[in-house]
Amino acid sequence: MPWLNPTPVTRFASLDEVGRTIDETVHTILADAAAHDLEDDQRAPALALAPSPGSGKTTRTQAILASQPRDLIGGDALFLSPTADLSAEACDRALAIHGNTTPATQIRGRSAIDPLNPGERMCQKWELAEQVARAGLKVGDTLCQLREGEGADETVRRCPFFDDCAYQRQSRELPEESAVDRYAAHNFVYLPTPTGRNKALRVIDEKFWPKMLRQTVAPVHAFTRQERFPRPAEEPIECHFIHRAAHEVVDALRVGRDVSALPYHADLYRNFAKNERENIDRLPVIKPDMTEEEQTETLARIQACKSAAHRYAAIWEALADAWDLGRATPDRLTLQTRTYTSADGGTVEVEEIVCHGSRKVLGNIPTLILDADASETILGTFFPKIEVCTQRLKPNAEITQVSNLRMSTTRLLGSASLRRKCRMLIETEVARDRNDHAGGVLVGCTKKVARRFFEEAGLVSPTTPDREAVSIMLNEKLFGASWLWFGDRALGSNRYEDYATVIVLGRNELPVEALEDQGRSLFGDKDDQPLEFVEADKNGRRQMPEVLIPYEMTSGASVAAPVRMHPDERIREIQMQHRECCTRQLVERLRLARARYRKRVILVCNIPIPGLPVDNLVRFDDLLPRTDRLGSALREATRGHRSLILTAKELPKCAPDTFSNEKAAEQWLARIRKNPRPAMNDINSGVRGFGLHAARIRRDVPRARLEICLVLVQPGECPRAVIEAAHGPLRDYAPIPTPDATSVFGSKGSNR
Structure with missing residues (x-):
């Protein structure tokens, strides 16, 4: 529909301009890291680079790091990528850089495959380690190594596999006298690495913040009735007081009553949290030098105690934060009802209280973030006052976008005829590519949609394990095209840079509830402005309002599309990250800014994508070959x-x-x-x-x-x-x- 306001025009930078900005920013963070005292409480500097995908920001940053001696910054550099596979690629690139005198090594998690023994995991107790982590215990102190006492009285308890452990081997193999570059997955933003060495610089490649979000869930009946274990020996009245407060909080949340009007204040809520955490100290203790059977039995005893002290403490702390800000209803607390399968095969509904939050970034370390989608609003929740430098490169591509379909995942999964049309489009573009550049066609969509196409083609079945299905979908061509889906798989990969065409089917749209949950985790009860949420209509449906968003047309035409946008600007930022930015990231797997010829981009969704000027705005059927039903039947x-x-x-x-x-x-x-x-x-x-x-x-x-x-x-x-x-x-x-x-x-x- 027409757009009566000025049309958006992106100011594109040249490759040289972007290169200079990358160089200046990396040298700035290195200088800041050299000046930062790791022992000082002053907040470490943080910068973010957000040039277009394909600008070479990662490779260029690595080249600069390779030319700088680590003694200038006083420790190791930690380079974090979205996945272990991408981390391995980055480590290999670092080792291949000519003149790089800084050793580089990849750090793997406990459950990762040991590269020296492909049939083994990095930790021989990796499954137990995952259970310990889920129980809220520190894995390193619980299973690996625990130091008790001080000085001459110090006792070191170690796992019997400690000396031969592949996970611990990673730290023993590092040189003691010189700094190294350590490459790992994003999980190590909040998890400690096994080395215990100083980290003087942290580089986070691509989007990391979704992994930082977490939900703490506790059944309402347990939160309001369960005896804290062990029962406080000297303070049974305090335990009863906590139960009464829990009942009143839940009752207020159920009916939407003002929680701040309850007869409790922030200090009292924090005292409740303190009492809950003290109960953790009274639980049975797992120590590294126990046998695995003893550790498993002790963990079972802890779980049998049904101790949810760390969950309850998080709920009280969220109430305290909301009270400090004068919130009538805490942003970070919600009630939900979930259905579980009972032991007899039936179902049971359980009311739960959910506390939304985020993990803390580990260590006060100078940090450089390399993310084309970097959002100052989101990154500021982890790195206050972070500076973000954004630049856009002009895509060398003919961009065609449909104007009449939003193409939701639900519609794609539910309509066989729509999937047939999508197949016709793919096959048409594959045939065109064979006659033109023979570079290849990449199809992008959600993972669920990709799997449905592969199931219908008989390449995977509904019972195929996810890991096996992922391998098939990434490595087998379907309808003559390669397939990829939104998310981590579409970040940082150069696998498809020589392809000539990319087709994006639909969009990566989070449901309103999931979107708002992420907003609660990132922004809830953190400033004076409460979050705004979507209200249900008279039929109980929660739909975001439609807003006219203009296309950036290469012709200068003024055209817009109605797009559902969240009413809260901060949550809208999250929505953009998942929807528009995920589409752009997938398109940019073809490295459009550096393309030797004009490539083809087909967006089968009518939502405008910033930074992708549209050449052709068409109806979906106009993309399909003109055929009668006989043509469909023959195919x-x-x-x-x-x-x-x-x-x-x-x-x-x-x-x-x-x-x-x-x-x-x-x-x-x-x-x-x-x-x-x-x-x-x-x-x-x-x-x-x-x-x-x-x-x-x-x-x-x-x-x-x-x-x-x-x-x-x-x-x-x-x-x-x-x-x-x-x-x-x-x-x-x-x-x-x-x-x-x-x-x-x-x-x-x-x-x-």
Whole structure:
């Protein structure tokens, strides 16, 4: 629809300008790191670089780090990537940089595969370690090494596997006299590395903040009734007081009453949290030098105590923070009802209280963030007063976007006909690419949608384990194209930089509840402005309001689309990160700014994407090849027996997706007899990769009639053999050398 305001125009920078900015920013953080005292309480400096994907920010940063001696900053540099695989790639790049005198090594987590023993994990107790972490205990002190006492009285308790542990080996193999560059996954933003060495600089590559979000969940009946374990020996009255306060808080949350009007204040809530945490100290203790059986038994005893002290403490602290700000209702606390499967196979509904929060960034270390989507609003919750430098590179691409479909994941999953159209689009672009650049076609969508396409093609099944399905979807081509999905998989990878075309199906849209939960975790009760949430309508539906958002058109045309946007600006920032930025990140896997020729971008969603000026704004059907239903049926036949018998009875059997029943086939045949031109166009166009033949056939069955059959054959195949493999032996077979409207659609039997 028309846009009456000035149209957006992105100021694009040159590659040289972006390169200079990267260089200046990296040298600035190195100077800041050299000046920062790691023992000082003063907040460490933090900077963020946000040039377009494909600007070379990661490689360029690594090259600068390689040229700078680490003794200038006084310790190791920690380089964090979205996944362990990307971390390994970054480490390999660092080792390959000519003249790099700083050792580089990859740090792996406990559950990772040991590269020296591919059949083993880094930690021999990795499964127990995960259980210990879920119980809220420190894994290092619990399972690896614990120091008790001081000086001459110090006792060191160690795991019996400690000296041979691959996880601990990572620190022993590092040189003691010199600094190193350590490469790891994003988890180590909040987890300690096994080395215990000084970290003088931290570089975080790509978006890390989603991994920092966490929810603390406790059943309401336990929070309000459960005896704290062990029961406070000297303060049973205090325990009763906590129960009464918990009841009143939950009752207020249920009806939306003002929680701040309850007879409790921030200091009292924090005292409740303190009492809860003291109960943790009274629990059984797991120590590293125990046998694994003893550790497992002790953990079971802790779990049997049903101690949720750390969860309860988080709830009280959220109430204290809200009280300090004068909140009527805490942003970070919500109630929800979830359905669980009971031991007898039935279901049970449990009311839960949820505390939304985020993990703390570990260590006061000078930090450089490399993220094309860096948001000062979001990053500021982890690094206050962070400076973000944003620059955009002009994509060397023809960008086509649909104007009439939002293309939600729900619609894609629920509509087989829409998926068929998407397949037609993909196959059309694959054929175009083979004739043009032969660079390759990349298809992007949500992971659920990608899996549905692969399941329908028979490459994976609904029961295929996720890890195996991911490997198949990433490494097998479908409809001649490679596939990728939104999220970490689409961050930082150069695997598709030589591809010529990218098609993005739909968008990465979080449900309102999930979006607001992330907003609660990041921004809840942190400043004077409470969060604004979407209210339910009279039918109980919570829909975000529509806002007109303009396209950036290369023609200068003023056009806009109605887009659902969250009413709270801070939560809208999160929405942009997941939706618009994820689309842009996936598109930029083709490294458009550095492309040697003009590539093709097709966005099958009408939401405008900042930084991607649109050349062609079209309807979805305009992207599809002009075909009659016969063309669809022929393409469908390529997935089956590769033949179509042109009768109302047989067409639904040969192409059930195109002709759902005999009536639909009969009506189509009647129309085609009157106007055969669309169907003849499909016959003349054929199907790429197959030869199309027509024949009059009579099957070798009693009372068989003469029928017209279209058959798709590959080089070297016999048309009659393909037909007989599909429909059984033939009594008569007469090829139609030159199919025309009369011979194919005017013959006896062709519409019965």
